Amino acid sequence: MFDEYGIPRGVELDEAALPKLYHFVYCSRAAEGVDDAEVSRIVETAQRNNFAHGITGVLVFGSGVFFQWIEGPAAKIQNLIAILHRDERHYDIVSLSQSEEERERLYPNWDMEKVEAEDIRLVLEDALENADDKNNRATLTRILEQLDAGPLGRG
Numbered sequence: 048m049f050d051e052y053g054i055p056r057g058v059e060l061d062e063a064a065l066p067k068l069y070h071f072v073y074c075s076r077a078a079e080g081v082d083d084a085e086v087s088r089i090v091e092t093a094q095r096n097n098f099a100h101g102i103t104g105v106l107v108f109g110s111g112v113f114f115q116w117i118e119g120p121a122a123k124i125q126n127l128i129a130i131l132h133r134d135e136r137h138y139d140i141v142s143l144s145q146s147e148e149e150r151e152r153l154y155p156n157w158d159m160e161k162v163e164a165e166d167i168r169l170v171l172e173d174a175l176e177n178a179d180d181k182n183n184r185a186t187l188t189r190i191l192e193q194l195d196a197g198p199l200g201r202g
């Protein structure tokens with residue numbers, strides 16, 4: 048017999064049963080003139096497009112810096128990465144992490160949420176606290192270390 052997810056009853060859910068997810072995490076600097084209103088427009092576009100493409104994630108903005116986590120089907124994410132690199136509203140895109148894994152979504156319910164920049168570390172620390180997945184934990188730990196060492200760090 049199968050349950051409502053089509054998985055045979057009595058079979059343990061293991062990592063092999065999880066879908067393949069591609070994730071891309073980066074920081075960038077906002078171009079001159081990009082203000083809160085422009086960021087709101089970016090978020091509106093992102094919400095519309097991302098929902099249609101099965102992409103979820105979080106966008107953090109403040110002090111002229113973007114931090115974004117996007118996750119979804121590999122082809123859709125790679126297409127979005129190319130689009131992001133052409134967008135002149137930001138520059139100095141620094142890739143912090145990207146790979147494809149069989150894992151749960153870190154942001155299953157956020158087609159694209161905007162968070163203030165003071166919360167960058169809190170967002171990551173919170174995600175780390177809630178992440179059961181070992182791949183997610185390793186990635187988040189590495190990004191937090193990079194933030195500490197880099198221009199966004201505590202100095």
Ligand SMILES: Cc1cc2nc3c(=O)[nH]c(=O)nc-3n(C[C@H](O)[C@H](O)[C@H](O)COP(=O)(O)O)c2cc1C
Pocket residue numbers: 089092093094096097106113115117127130131134136137159
């Ligand atoms: C920092 C930043 C983050 C963005 N994030 C997304 C995103 O998650 N999804 C998206 O579709 N577009 C995002 N965009 C906008 C894209 O670069 C591009 O303008 C948009 O996808 C074009 O969509 P449209 O053809 O529907 O207007 C982002 C832009 C910036 C500057």
